[in-house]
Amino acid sequence: MANVAVAVAEVVLEVADLCTDFAVGRQTIRVVDRVSFSLRRGQTTAIVGESGSGKTVTALSLLQLIEPPGRISGGTIRYRGRDLRPLDETAMQQVRGARIGMVFQDPLSSLNPSLRIGTQIAETLLAHERISSAEAERRAVELLVRVGVPDAAARARDYPHHFSGGMRQRVLIAMAIACNPEIIIADEPTTALDVTVQAKILRLLHDLQQAMGASLLMITHDLGVVAALADEVVVMYAGRVVERADVDRLFHAPLHPYTRALLDCAIGLDDDRSTPLTPIPGAPPDLRRRPAGCQFAPRCPVAIAKCHRLDPPLLPMNPGQDVACFVAQGDADG
Amino acid sequence: MLRSYLGKRLAAILPVLFGVSVIIFLLMHLAPGDVTTVLLGPQATEQDRVALRHTLGLDQPLPVQYGRWLERTAEGDFGTSIATSLPVTALILPRFVNTIILTVASLFLAVLIGYSAGLFAALRARSWFDRSMMTVTLIFGSTPPFWLGLLLVLLFALKLQWLPVSGMIDMAGDGGVLDTLHHLVLPAVTTALAPAAIIARMVRSSILESLGRPHVLVARAKGLRRRDLLRRHVVLNALPPIMTITGLQLGYLLGGALFSEVVFAWPGLGSLLYSSITARDMPVVQAATLLIALTFVLVNILVDLVNVLIDPRLQES
Amino acid sequence: MVTTSLSEPAAEPNAEAIAAELGTVDAPVIATRRWRLAAFTRDRAALVASIFLLIVCAAAVLAPWISPYDPNVASGQLRFAPPLTPGHILGTDEQGRDMLSRLLWGGRISLLVGLVPVALASAAGLVLGLVAGYAGGIIDQLIMRTLDVLFAFPMVLLAIAIAGVLTPGISTEIIAIAVVLIPYVGRLARTATLGVVAMPFIEAARAAGASRTALLARYITPNVLPPLLVYATTLIGLMIVVGSGLSFLGLGVQPPTADWGSMVSEGREVLATAPFVTLLPGLVIVVVSLAFNFIGDGLRDALDPRSARR
Numbered sequence: 022m023a024n025v026a027v028a029v030a031e032v033v034l035e036v037a038d039l040c041t042d043f044a045v046g047r048q049t050i051r052v053v054d055r056v057s058f059s060l061r062r063g064q065t066t067a068i069v070g071e072s073g074s075g076k077t078v079t080a081l082s083l084l085q086l087i088e089p090p091g092r093i094s095g096g097t098i099r100y101r102g103r104d105l106r107p108l109d110e111t112a113m114q115q116v117r118g119a120r121i122g123m124v125f126q127d128p129l130s131s132l133n134p135s136l137r138i139g140t141q142i143a144e145t146l147l148a149h150e151r152i153s154s155a156e157a158e159r160r161a162v163e164l165l166v167r168v169g170v171p172d173a174a175a176r177a178r179d180y181p182h183h184f185s186g187g188m189r190q191r192v193l194i195a196m197a198i199a200c201n202p203e204i205i206i207a208d209e210p211t212t213a214l215d216v217t218v219q220a221k222i223l224r225l226l227h228d229l230q231q232a233m234g235a236s237l238l239m240i241t242h243d244l245g246v247v248a249a250l251a252d253e254v255v256v257m258y259a260g261r262v263v264e265r266a267d268v269d270r271l272f273h274a275p276l277h278p279y280t281r282a283l284l285d286c287a288i289g290l291d292d293d294r295s296t297p298l299t300p301i302p303g304a305p306p307d308l309r310r311r312p313a314g315c316q317f318a319p320r321c322p323v324a325i326a327k328c329h330r331l332d333p334p335l336l337p338m339n340p341g342q343d344v345a346c347f348v349a350q351g352d353a354d355g
Numbered sequence: 356m357l358r359s360y361l362g363k364r365l366a367a368i369l370p371v372l373f374g375v376s377v378i379i380f381l382l383m384h385l386a387p388g389d390v391t392t393v394l395l396g397p398q399a400t401e402q403d404r405v406a407l408r409h410t411l412g413l414d415q416p417l418p419v420q421y422g423r424w425l426e427r428t429a430e431g432d433f434g435t436s437i438a439t440s441l442p443v444t445a446l447i448l449p450r451f452v453n454t455i456i457l458t459v460a461s462l463f464l465a466v467l468i469g470y471s472a473g474l475f476a477a478l479r480a481r482s483w484f485d486r487s488m489m490t491v492t493l494i495f496g497s498t499p500p501f502w503l504g505l506l507l508v509l510l511f512a513l514k515l516q517w518l519p520v521s522g523m524i525d526m527a528g529d530g531g532v533l534d535t536l537h538h539l540v541l542p543a544v545t546t547a548l549a550p551a552a553i554i555a556r557m558v559r560s561s562i563l564e565s566l567g568r569p570h571v572l573v574a575r576a577k578g579l580r581r582r583d584l585l586r587r588h589v590v591l592n593a594l595p596p597i598m599t600i601t602g603l604q605l606g607y608l609l610g611g612a613l614f615s616e617v618v619f620a621w622p623g624l625g626s627l628l629y630s631s632i633t634a635r636d637m638p639v640v641q642a643a644t645l646l647i648a649l650t651f652v653l654v655n656i657l658v659d660l661v662n663v664l665i666d667p668r669l670q671e672s
Numbered sequence: 673m674v675t676t677s678l679s680e681p682a683a684e685p686n687a688e689a690i691a692a693e694l695g696t697v698d699a700p701v702i703a704t705r706r707w708r709l710a711a712f713t714r715d716r717a718a719l720v721a722s723i724f725l726l727i728v729c730a731a732a733v734l735a736p737w738i739s740p741y742d743p744n745v746a747s748g749q750l751r752f753a754p755p756l757t758p759g760h761i762l763g764t765d766e767q768g769r770d771m772l773s774r775l776l777w778g779g780r781i782s783l784l785v786g787l788v789p790v791a792l793a794s795a796a797g798l799v800l801g802l803v804a805g806y807a808g809g810i811i812d813q814l815i816m817r818t819l820d821v822l823f824a825f826p827m828v829l830l831a832i833a834i835a836g837v838l839t840p841g842i843s844t845e846i847i848a849i850a851v852v853l854i855p856y857v858g859r860l861a862r863t864a865t866l867g868v869v870a871m872p873f874i875e876a877a878r879a880a881g882a883s884r885t886a887l888l889a890r891y892i893t894p895n896v897l898p899p900l901l902v903y904a905t906t907l908i909g910l911m912i913v914v915g916s917g918l919s920f921l922g923l924g925v926q927p928p929t930a931d932w933g934s935m936v937s938e939g940r941e942v943l944a945t946a947p948f949v950t951l952l953p954g955l956v957i958v959v960v961s962l963a964f965n966f967i968g969d970g971l972r973d974a975l976d977p978r979s980a981r982r
Contacts, residue, residue: 374824637837
């Protein structure tokens with residue numbers, strides 16, 4: 022529904038060569054490896070990948086919420102042209118919640134059980150705006166109304182355990198949008214919810230984003246969500262971006278074998294594709310023992326010798342489509 | 356809602372209190388030796404003994420004796436001290452106040468030391484400070500309070516002569532509150548150190564556990580300042596287990612206070628209990644034990660109540 | 673991110689704290705869990721503590737043969753001989769009795785008072801906890817409410833009251849300590865039992881037709897034992913302190929026989945002139961109790977890998 026190509030929209034966030042490492046014992050494993058993508062004003066970018074592909078760590082890295090033993094080890098995160106990476110914790114606090122809001126995966130454990138709902142929303146406002154706590158509480162109720170919590174004034178005084186999963190996710194969204202951020206990061210916002218609730222939450226996120234003119238970064242493993250919401254898609258595998266494309270192109274003309282395999286797994290998404298459900302053989306690499314070359318090569322049906330030796334660079338192939346695959350890039354002289 | 360919870364909680368302790376009274380009553384009847392011998396001396400005739408037993412109601416069946424005893428106790432009449440011939444209530448109340456002074460001071464110290472040490476250790480988990488703090492707490496937790504007391508006496512009273520060896524006030528005269536405080540330092544520190552160590556370990560683990568909860572990450576993503584984050588999303592949530600252990604430590608404090616009272620001749624309930632045990636003054640032993648158990652039970656209810664205020668989910672479980 | 677389980681802290685030197693902590697550990701053990709002896713021996717503190725305790729126990733057991741003097745008889749004219757005096761390596765006390773001999777003989781009693789009550793209370797607590805946790809319903813209620821009554825007394829005070837009211841002596845001391853420990857062990861055993869009973873393999877065994885006795889003996893008990901053992905180990909350390917306290921008050925073993933606690937008490941009189949008479953036995957209590965705590969720690973880490981991260 023949102024895949025209208027607005028090529029001219031301004032870039033709000035530009036991530037380049039982002040690397041995040043985790044120390045495990047004496048070893049350092051790279052969970053996010055040279056990830057680059059950008060968010061455009063008012064548009065939705067989806068990061069897709071299996072669990073363990075580094076999607077969530079990427080999202081947390083953007084807000085610098087990585088704690089030891091994890092560490093952002095390289096790259097730039099430019100918000101309106103200014104790199105966020107050199108900012109210290111205090112400066113980042115003014116970005117988090119105010120400029121970039123984040124909605125988390127598990128609404129059940131994401132709210133503090135000891136604080137009233139209204140208080141938790143008001144907290145975001147109080148952290149960033151010079152307002153009285155009474156004013157903050159009043160606006161918290163408005164926000165609850167806005168995210169569709171019925172009887173908001175009364176519910177604001179309730180504790181999280183009185184809320185259903187879907188309602189809690191609405192509260193989390195209210196918290197994320199409280200300060201009208203320009204960017205909303207949603208990390209698998211519907212994974213923990215009932216199927217019937219999922220669609221409502223996605224619709225809410227989309228509507229809010231449209232109304233606010235914000236950019237939405239949607240982290241998901243669900244291609245259905247991608248098809249419904251995204252303008253641009255970033256496909257991640259083993260911590261690396263393997264393909265980046267406009268949503269139409271990605272679904273109709275995927276270039277990377279991994280993207281194709283993912284689409285094959287999601288049956289019935291597209292009418293003119295009659296390929297049966299085929300699971301991808303093999304398993305993602307153990308990040309502690311990454312294979313040389315393309316990370317997908319060991320599972321890839323079309324891999325050539327070169328794929329096992331060299332990292333394919335992410336290169337533009339078509340307008341609005343980049344891919345990191347030697348085969349797709351037509352480089353058959355392995 | 357809170358009132359009904361309190362009601363339920365109070366109703367639940369009635370059987371406990373009944374059990375406590377039965378145990379204390381039976382304990383005294385298990386005591387070897389004949390009360391009449393204690394009261395009348397070994398030369399008394401058998402006739403006198405029988406007469407006294409009858410007067411005291413000791414010839415009645417146990418349940419009847421228990422009923423009478425309970426009735427009197429409920430009215431605040433704990434009988435007469437065998438050793439001093441004073442009413443037990445009059446004997447025990449000032450002692451109880453002194454013990455409260457010592458216990459509150461120790462609890463204050465234990466909480467102050469335990470909470471700050473635990474919090475700093477948790478926020479610097481695995482650091483040099485954390486490791487040494489955990490070793491120190493383990494050592495203090497293994498130190499007998501009476502020995503620690505003697506150690507402190509040796510160091511601060513005998514060698515350095517900074518603080519008095521014993522008592523609650525100077526013999527020379529009334530030195531007022533300052534004098535009492537002066538006398539309070541060593542017993543309070545003696546009583547407080549082991550509980551402080553245990554509280555520190557518990558605070559550390561609760562804070563660490565709390566730090567790892569998902570809602571803390573969410574709160575960070577909201578852009579909260581570190582101070583607010585710690586106070587509202589980490590410490591607040593770590594409080595229930597910390598409060599519970601603090602309440603339980605009161606039991607340990609009351610026990611430890613007994614040793615301090617004995618070592619420092621602090622005129623409290625513990626030293627009274629000890630001297631009454633030595634003198635086989637059973638009415639006083641009974642009353643002291645009952646009073647301590649009652650205090651302990653009430654404090655733990657108070658702790659539960661505070662915890663329900665902090666984490667409303669607890670009320671419904 | 674900090675990922676520390678609730679079972680993280682090292683063993684608490686306090687029954688309430690340990691019980692509170694072990695009680696919150698969700699599923700206590702899995703049926704297939706093996707003794708990780710290797711993990712235990714890798715824990716250097718626990719290993720050193722074990723070796724140390726072995727030596728202490730051996731010395732106490734062998735006291736009649738290795739002790740240089742009679743512990744209760746003054747040896748010669750020397751009173752208050754300081755430590756390192758030739759012939760009295762740890763000195764002599766106010767009656768001229770050899771400190772080393774008294775510490776060795778005293779250890780027999782102090783260790784006994786640490787070990788026996790914990791063993792008795794563990795056995796009783798295990799049975800009560802198993803029955804309460806497995807039977808549930810009114811039996812559970814009855815057992816737990818009875819234990820609640822004992823919980824109403826601060827542990828040390830109840831022990832003092834029991835030991836004080838009965839005829840003082842070592843058996844009284846042991847009984848007193850055992851009685852006050854039962855509720856703690858019982859509650860832990862019940863929590864552990866509930867955790868095990870809720871596990872799928874119990875349902876499977878029941879479905880396979882295992883009798884109630886077989887279920888309890890072959891499936892539940894073996895899984896309740898490990899956390900109980902960890903708890904008991906730390907309790908021994910704590911009870912050596914508690915027992916020494918009772919002895920200090922004169923409610924334990926009677927003079928002239930001494931254990932570490934009553935040695936501290938005797939030394940009190942001469943604290944100003946000969947502090948080592950008080951300091952030595954107290955130091956021994958601290959170190960031995962600490963050693964049991966370290967072993968308890970090591971055992972728990974070996975049994976529960978989650979807590980082993982340090």
